[in-house]
Amino acid sequence: MLWTTLVMAFREIRRNALRSFLTTLGIVIGVGAVIAMVTLGQGATIKVTGDVAKMGNNLLTVSPGSERRGAVSVAATMFTLDDANAIRRDVSSVRFVAPTASRATSMVYANRNYTATVTGSINAYLDVRGYALDRGRIFSETEQRVGMPVCVLGETVRKELFGAEEALDATIRVGKLACRVVGVFASKGQSTFGFDQDDFVLMPLATFQRRIAGTTDVGAIFVSARDEGSTVKAKRQIEALMRERRRIALGAAPDFAVRDMKEISDTLATITRALTALLGAVAAVSLLVGGIGIMNIMLVSVTERTREIGIRMAIGARAHEVLLQFVVEAIVLSVLGGLLGMGLGLAGSFAVARLVGLPFVLMPEVVLLAFAFSAAVGIAFGIFPARKASRLNPIEALRHE
Numbered sequence: 580m581l582w583t584t585l586v587m588a589f590r591e592i593r594r595n596a597l598r599s600f601l602t603t604l605g606i607v608i609g610v611g612a613v614i615a616m617v618t619l620g621q622g623a624t625i626k627v628t629g630d631v632a633k634m635g636n637n638l639l640t641v642s643p644g645s646e647r648r649g650a651v652s653v654a655a656t657m658f659t660l661d662d663a664n665a666i667r668r669d670v671s672s673v674r675f676v677a678p679t680a681s682r683a684t685s686m687v688y689a690n691r692n693y694t695a696t697v698t699g700s701i702n703a704y705l706d707v708r709g710y711a712l713d714r715g716r717i718f719s720e721t722e723q724r725v726g727m728p729v730c731v732l733g734e735t736v737r738k739e740l741f742g743a744e745e746a747l748d749a750t751i752r753v754g755k756l757a758c759r760v761v762g763v764f765a766s767k768g769q770s771t772f773g774f775d776q777d778d779f780v781l782m783p784l785a786t787f788q789r790r791i792a793g794t795t796d797v798g799a800i801f802v803s804a805r806d807e808g809s810t811v812k813a814k815r816q817i818e819a820l821m822r823e824r825r826r827i828a829l830g831a832a833p834d835f836a837v838r839d840m841k842e843i844s845d846t847l848a849t850i851t852r853a854l855t856a857l858l859g860a861v862a863a864v865s866l867l868v869g870g871i872g873i874m875n876i877m878l879v880s881v882t883e884r885t886r887e888i889g890i891r892m893a894i895g896a897r898a899h900e901v902l903l904q905f906v907v908e909a910i911v912l913s914v915l916g917g918l919l920g921m922g923l924g925l926a927g928s929f930a931v932a933r934l935v936g937l938p939f940v941l942m943p944e945v946v947l948l949a950f951a952f953s954a955a956v957g958i959a960f961g962i963f964p965a966r967k968a969s970r971l972n973p974i975e976a977l978r979h980e
């Protein structure tokens with residue numbers, strides 16, 4: 580009996596193919612939109628987490644803030660190399676410490692010039708910030724201690740100054756300083772926050788302080804915790820140490836900030852997931868709209884097929900058989916819409932992910948849930964027209980023109 584009912588349902592759908600397609604369009608769009616939104620949202624979450632992780636390994640950033648002087652807020656005292664050494668010496672939960680100072684400076688090579696950020700630091704900067712060398716070498720102990728004019732180029736700076744030429748052992752002018760290129764960083768690309776991580780030049784901190792900045796200031800201290808679970812402990816220890824060194828009373832507002840990149844990553848991931856859920860919920864509304872469309876068309880179908888229903892009931896069809904016929908038709912419509920929506924959602928999310936550079940993350944549970952919901956919509960919105968059809972009076976139905 581069920582097979583016969585299915586055959587009849589497909590026959591009715593095929594008889595009114597265009598109307599059937601338009602009826603399922605809401606389901607198609609709803610299922611496709613839900614799958615696409617959730618898939619792209621998950622891809623965005625993974626990309627955000629990965630991009631923040633690329634900014635450094637278990638990274639903490641210690642930077643000076645501002646302090647109140649009466650009614651005026653002024654920039655706080657900068658850090659010194661002694662502050663970085665104190666963190667390295669006294670904070671047990673850190674692995675690497677990299678004091679840094681930087682400023683935007685013009686650079687010249689041959690007839691090319693370019694303005695980029697020049698950063699002074701030590702070799703630990705590569706470990707803390709997760710940079711790797713593409714070719715060349717890092718600084719020797721002598722170069723760091725004496726402050727020799729050597730530098731390592733980010734890939735963007737290398738392209739702008741050298742193009743297809745070899746950069747190693749070339750001499751560029753950084754501000755007024757002639758600097759020899761000893762290495763080139765492997766490209767890291769853009770960060771989640773939109774800045775180019777390859778658009779900088781690294782030189783020894785002593786060189787930067789003496790030859791570029793003319794001060795002993797340290798603008799920020801990058802710290803790598805020993806493991807992911809120790810970032811909170813390291814942050815707490817660093818804050819206590821810096822309060823002591825900068826003579827800030829307990830309970831007073833600090834004139835520095837310690838930022839945990841893991842906290843930022845978790846916050847961004849939470850926001851992304853919340854937006855994904857919101858967009859998925861909005862997209863799911865079209866499933867309800869599609870269900871209402873199915874109910875309307877099925878009611879029209881009941882009216883059009885009143886005489887047919889009367890004939891079936893007159894020759895012995897029971898009310899539950901008529902009910903089953905119309906429910907099955909509604910389910911078939913919604914299931915076909917769900918299958919088309921699955922294909923549309925997966926293909927669309929794959930294409931968009933490739934286009935905008937997001938990872939494509941297939942989530943089978945979301946696909947199956949969207950499909951199951953589409954079938955449930957067919958049942959829920961098909962019952963009312965089916966009940967109406969099954970309750971028709973056979974005599975009145977036969978008289979219907």
